[in-house]
Amino acid sequence: MTRVVRTRVEFEGTVSEEMALIQGEDAPPWDATAELGIVGHPHRRIEGVGKVTGRTRYTHDLRFPGMLHARILRSQYPRARVRRVDANKALSLPGVRAVLHRFNAPKAAFRGEETIFRDEARFVGDEIAAVAAETEEIAAEALRLIAVDYEVLPHVVDLEEAIDDASPRIDEHGNVHDADKHDRGDVKKALREADTVIEETYRTPTQLHNSLETHGAVATWDGDLLTVYESTQHVFGVRQGLQAALRIPLSKIRVVCEHMGGGFGSKGGVGKYSIIAALFARELGVPVRCVLDRHEENIAAGNRSATLQRITLGAKQGRITAIVHDSWSNAGLGRWVADPTGPTKGLYDVANVRTRSYRVLANTGSLAAFRAPGYVEGTFALESAIDELAEKLAVDPLALRRQHAGAEKDLVSGLRYSLKRLVDCYDIGAEEIGWSKRKPGGSRGSAPGLRRGMGMASQTWSGGGTPPAYATVHVNPDGTAIVRIGTQDIGTGTRTILAQICAEELGIAVGDVRVEIGDTESPYAPISAGSLTVASVTPAVRVAAMDAREQLLEVAAGVLETPKAELRMEGGAVVSRGARTTIAKVLEELANYTVIGKGARRPNPDDLVLKTFGAHFAEVEVDLATGEVNVERVVAVHDIGRVVNPLTARSQVEGGVIQALGYALSEERVVDEPTGHVLTTGLETYKVPTVKDVPKIVVRFVDVPDIEANNVGAKGLGEPPIIPTAAAIANAVANATGVRVRTLPLTRKHLLEAVAAK
Amino acid sequence: VPPKASVIGPGAADVAFEVNGRPAHVHVPPHRTLLDALREDLGLMGAKKVCDEGTCGACTVILDGRPAYSCMTLAVACQGRSVETVEGLARDGQLHPVQEAFIAEDAFQCGFCTPGQIMSVVALLRANSAPTHDDVTRAVAGNLCRCGAYPNIVAAALSAARKKARA
Numbered sequence: 001m002t003r004v005v006r007t008r009v010e011f012e013g014t015v016s017e018e019m020a021l022i023q024g025e026d027a028p029p030w031d032a033t034a035e036l037g038i039v040g041h042p043h044r045r046i047e048g049v050g051k052v053t054g055r056t057r058y059t060h061d062l063r064f065p066g067m068l069h070a071r072i073l074r075s076q077y078p079r080a081r082v083r084r085v086d087a088n089k090a091l092s093l094p095g096v097r098a099v100l101h102r103f104n105a106p107k108a109a110f111r112g113e114e115t116i117f118r119d120e121a122r123f124v125g126d127e128i129a130a131v132a133a134e135t136e137e138i139a140a141e142a143l144r145l146i147a148v149d150y151e152v153l154p155h156v157v158d159l160e161e162a163i164d165d166a167s168p169r170i171d172e173h174g175n176v177h178d179a180d181k182h183d184r185g186d187v188k189k190a191l192r193e194a195d196t197v198i199e200e201t202y203r204t205p206t207q208l209h210n211s212l213e214t215h216g217a218v219a220t221w222d223g224d225l226l227t228v229y230e231s232t233q234h235v236f237g238v239r240q241g242l243q244a245a246l247r248i249p250l251s252k253i254r255v256v257c258e259h260m261g262g263g264f265g266s267k268g269g270v271g272k273y274s275i276i277a278a279l280f281a282r283e284l285g286v287p288v289r290c291v292l293d294r295h296e297e298n299i300a301a302g303n304r305s306a307t308l309q310r311i312t313l314g315a316k317q318g319r320i321t322a323i324v325h326d327s328w329s330n331a332g333l334g335r336w337v338a339d340p341t342g343p344t345k346g347l348y349d350v351a352n353v354r355t356r357s358y359r360v361l362a363n364t365g366s367l368a369a370f371r372a373p374g375y376v377e378g379t380f381a382l383e384s385a386i387d388e389l390a391e392k393l394a395v396d397p398l399a400l401r402r403q404h405a406g407a408e409k410d411l412v413s414g415l416r417y418s419l420k421r422l423v424d425c426y427d428i429g430a431e432e433i434g435w436s437k438r439k440p441g442g443s444r445g446s447a448p449g450l451r452r453g454m455g456m457a458s459q460t461w462s463g464g465g466t467p468p469a470y471a472t473v474h475v476n477p478d479g480t481a482i483v484r485i486g487t488q489d490i491g492t493g494t495r496t497i498l499a500q501i502c503a504e505e506l507g508i509a510v511g512d513v514r515v516e517i518g519d520t521e522s523p524y525a526p527i528s529a530g531s532l533t534v535a536s537v538t539p540a541v542r543v544a545a546m547d548a549r550e551q552l553l554e555v556a557a558g559v560l561e562t563p564k565a566e567l568r569m570e571g572g573a574v575v576s577r578g579a580r581t582t583i584a585k586v587l588e589e590l591a592n593y594t595v596i597g598k599g600a601r602r603p604n605p606d607d608l609v610l611k612t613f614g615a616h617f618a619e620v621e622v623d624l625a626t627g628e629v630n631v632e633r634v635v636a637v638h639d640i641g642r643v644v645n646p647l648t649a650r651s652q653v654e655g656g657v658i659q660a661l662g663y664a665l666s667e668e669r670v671v672d673e674p675t676g677h678v679l680t681t682g683l684e685t686y687k688v689p690t691v692k693d694v695p696k697i698v699v700r701f702v703d704v705p706d707i708e709a710n711n712v713g714a715k716g717l718g719e720p721p722i723i724p725t726a727a728a729i730a731n732a733v734a735n736a737t738g739v740r741v742r743t744l745p746l747t748r749k750h751l752l753e754a755v756a757a758k
Numbered sequence: 759v760p761p762k763a764s765v766i767g768p769g770a771a772d773v774a775f776e777v778n779g780r781p782a783h784v785h786v787p788p789h790r791t792l793l794d795a796l797r798e799d800l801g802l803m804g805a806k807k808v809c810d811e812g813t814c815g816a817c818t819v820i821l822d823g824r825p826a827y828s829c830m831t832l833a834v835a836c837q838g839r840s841v842e843t844v845e846g847l848a849r850d851g852q853l854h855p856v857q858e859a860f861i862a863e864d865a866f867q868c869g870f871c872t873p874g875q876i877m878s879v880v881a882l883l884r885a886n887s888a889p890t891h892d893d894v895t896r897a898v899a900g901n902l903c904r905c906g907a908y909p910n911i912v913a914a915a916l917s918a919a920r921k922k923a924r925a
Contacts, residue, residue, distance in 0.1 A: 044861050044862065044864070045861065045866075048860075048861035048866075049853065049857075049861070050869075051869035051872050052844075052853065052857040052860045052866070052869075052873075052876060053804070053844065053845065053848055053853070053857065054802070054804020054805075054843065054844035055804075055845075056869060057803065058806075058870065060806065061797075061803035063801075209904075210904055211904060212806070212808045212814070212870040212871055212902070212903075212904050213806075213808075213868070213870050214808075259868075259869070260868065261806070261868045261870030262867075262868045262870060262904050262905060264904070293810065294808065294810065294811070490868065491866075491867035491868030491869065491905050492867065493867070648864060650864075651867060651905075651907060651910060652867070654906055654907075654908075654909050654910070655867055655905045655906030655907065656906070658908060659906055682809065682813060683808075683809050683813040683814050684811075684813045688902060688904060689906070690899055690900075690902060690908075691895045691898050691899055691901075691903075691908040691911065691912065692895055694906075694908045694909060697909060
């Protein structure tokens with residue numbers, strides 16, 4: 001039976017109601033007492049051999065006979081009208097096949113705009129023209145031969161300048177746009193009655209994703225059927241984007257992403273490069289590859305918005321009574337913005353809260369979701385401010401948080417949390433780092449001039465997953481299985497956990513499960529973002545495997561002439577009163593029979609809010625003479641429901657901590673204001689962490705299944721570990737030095753300036 | 759032995775070298791990098807093009823026994839030399855111990871930097887069979903990993919070295 005229901009869905013801080021189609025019965029939840037032999041145990045990645053042998057083919061590695069290469073000419077001005085494009089010289093270069101630009105390209109809608117080549121270039125890096133040629137080298141050379149006549153217009157690139165009324169308006173409605181607001185209680189009254197108030201301003205930089213595989217796609221047409229291979233977190237999203245751009249039926253578009261080299265949020269939908277590849281491929285009748293280089297990646301493939309945030313906290317008799325949080329984010333030309341005030345609304349039990357979030361336009365590359373967009377920025381400000389308040393109140397900052405961490409209901413919706421173990425995270429983390437040894441004002445370091453300190457910060461994020469998500473499980477005549485679902489493995493280990501879930505339900509080995517993902521020809525699954533994946537796709541795969549198992553047992557009952565109720569699956573065999581018959585043996589009797597199980601993800605419970613919680617603790621040593629911060633240890637504790645694969649879960653937390661370490665200490669997009677050019681387009685100048693920067697990282701999980709969330713009891717983990725790290729480090733530095741740095745990255749310059757100002 | 763400098767180019771030149779123990783020949787312009795020769799001329803896609811300017815290590819190969827950024831090495835400079843890529847490590851269907859250790863220690867997430875990391879570690883272990891933690895981090899300091907698999911990469915290198923010592 002199939003029916004349609006409405007369900008609450010939270011994606012990256014935004015709650016919406018969506019329709020979901022459900023079929024069949026759900027699997028009973030695995031509760032804390034469920035005896036699981038595979039789920040919850042460490043498993044190596046099932047695609048490991050391909051990745052360590054270099055056999056794995058990423059989008060970058062695909063080559064097809066006759067394939068051409070496209071390169072993109074990008075604006076060198078932050079704002080300019082394109083008056084004329086002369087491509088004649090480029091077209092006469094041997095090996096060049098075609099040039100597209102705003103005067104000859106077919107209309108192709110892209111994110112609400114009518115064309116991929118704007119008449120007014122809006123940032124340095126905006127697409128002006130594209131060349132298809134026999135080699136990338138020829139295409140690159142041809143770009144230099146295209147003459148563009150620009151009318152240069154006034155621009156603004158800096159967030160705080162863009163806010164200023166005197167700056168050029170990028171939009172007729174101005175540069176500052178309302179994005180989000182929340183009001184509860186009476187903050188004015190609460191602040192009037194507060195005995196302690198702090199009011200501070202925090203700044204965070206633009207962070208660049210720098211996925212090692214740059215954005216790119218290969219497009220090929222077979223008659224009217226388009227196949228696009230794209231490095232993406234959402235094959236179905238790319239398909240939809242291609243449909244909007246090319247105006248062809250969805251049924252004529254297939255999108256494939258078997259493996260991808262990192263996305264971190266930036267690969268959420270179709271890119272202009274994919275549309276360019278598809279247009280050229282259609283015009284020229286051969287496959288076309290369009291892949292960005294590192295420098296393009298860092299100007300035109302998205303970023304985490306820089307923010308300016310003001311926070312006021314009021315307390316009365318030791319309790320926080322009011323929070324006011326105003327935030328401005330540099331969206332570039334983005335039509336949305338991540339919300340840094342998200343954590344402020346829900347993390348702590350505070351009665352009076354007022355938040356305002358603004359989207360600010362500037363002539364820079366637009367934002368793209370970046371691993372916990374908004375929450376990383378907002379948590380730095382909020383959790384720094386909480387520590388500043390604790391210091392003013394002369395109380396332990398962890399104790400102050402504990403006092404406000406107990407709410408069992410979500411403070412925005414008023415609905416109960418399905419599970420909340422934030423206080424457990426505090427207990428585990430405090431014990432692990434030795435919080436009781438933390439002294440106000442820090443302690444002496446390992447050498448003269450060095451100071452040591454400890455700090456911590458909390459995180460809350462969604463991660464409850466969403467329908468729709470569907471899967472099939474085929475059981476082959478030899479007893480092996482194939483899971484098919486249109487999700488993606490963006491490096492998080494999705495393939496492996498799906499094999500675990502299927503193997504657990506079917507009673508077969510993980511090695512006997514193949515997982516086919518990343519293809520729009522498979523059943524639908526949502527975007528691999530927003531920490532949605534585990535909680536969205538594992539329940540569907542579990543139901544599909546259960547369906548396959550039941551069918552298999554029915555078949556076995558007939559073949560073995562034993563009532564189904566007496567049969568169970570175990571160790572790759574059908575077992576009945578001690579007698580074992582392998583699945584292969586059962587199916588042998590029925591030549592080439594394939595069992596096909598199918599499963600759908602159930603809606604989320606209507607009356608519950610599904611969240612993840614966590615806390616990070618950092619220990620640092622700071623050199624007051626040089627301003628150098630050495631992060632020695634990070635303890636990361638998370639409450640994400642059941643941990644399906646402890647091996648890959650730990651890796652994901654370590655990775656989140658390390659990416660956050662870059663955000664905290666070294667990563668910053670620098671833009672030259674007069675020219676609008678990004679100066680940090682390469683990995684020489686944009687400093688992502690190296691192995692040498694990595695502290696000791698201790699990863700712990702509360703690991704209690706959230707049985708009300710879904711049948712697996714698991715929630716998402718992709719984003720939680722990047723959220724609280726920067727704040728924990730900033731708080732540790734403040735503890736060590738007595739100096740508060742309110743601007744990230746926490747560089748030597750910022751720290752020494754703060755020391756000098758003290 | 760590399761040939762004594764004679765004039766090569768401006769047109770394409772023949773280059774004969776050894777790749778993974780077998781002879782290889784390419785006909786390439788003098789400015790073609792070893793990375794492009796491996797990927798575009800020889801179809802070896804293991805080494806990755808991430809920055810193409812010597813800042814990330816994803817293209818690391820072993821050139822005459824030493825790790826090298828193939829994006830910073832000209833193909834014509836490889837005449838007569840020996841190149842090893844990640845594709846050449848497994849023998850007779852058996853993974854190299856470093857490859858085994860990368861899987862066991864979960865030393866990769868997206869896997870894009872992995873071929874380069876592995877080649878840096880393999881080169882280290884050949885030169886130093888009992889590396890310290892510091893030796894390992896120095897050996898892979900030029901290999902960026904954006905997923906942050908670093909702790910497990912170090913663990914994999916040390917575990918492969920220990921296994922090798924026991925064998």
